[in-house]
Amino acid sequence: MILPIVAYGDPVLKKKAEPITKDHPGLKELIENMFETMHNASGLGLAAPQVGASIRLFVIDTIPYADEDKDPDLRDFRKVFINAEMLEQEGEQWTYNEGCLSIPGIREDIYREPIIKLKYCDENFIEYIETFKGIRARIIQHEYDHTDGILFTDRISFLRKRLLKNRLLDISKGRAKNDYPMKFPLRK
Secondary structure, eight states, X not given: OOOOEEOTTOGGGGSOOBOOOXXXXXXXXXXXXXXXXXXXXXXXXXXXXXXTOOBSEEEEEOGGGOOTTTOGGXXXXXXXXXXXXXXXXXXXXXXXXXXXXXXXXXXXXXXXXXXXXEEEEOTTOOEEEEEEEHHHHHHHHHHHHHXXXXXXXXXXXXXXXXXXXXXXXXXXXXXXXXSSOEEOTTOO
């Protein structure tokens, strides 16, 4: 089932999400719905807070967008991350133009580390400690931020954020150009 994606301005996006256990009610269905919702919105990743669930869960699937010649790292990258914990971030930060399904129509250059070490559980609650690099690390950091109540707009300069203020307010009010179901906190 396709779920509505929560838009910028909703308090759930700014709240630090709670860890879950393997007996979390409806977890398997939520994961399936998150993948379906993400694919419907042409996204690469989706965190549970973006569908209104303040839990430490995010999904990533880059396979539909992988260009074998340009992005071989994206060819086989489909994962579920539960209760992820960032262990290390290293390397010289690099910039990439990021967007977010909760903030349609806005993209900004964001600096992130190129190498991360992450502890997480998969959908079967098997625990992993894994190192990710490059674009995989960037996508994970973006989604991980959602579980900590951080949006990519929190990582831009104060001046740039002030310049985007009216556009962000418009998104909250439902004046956003999107082609997927959304829930707008200030829509009347």
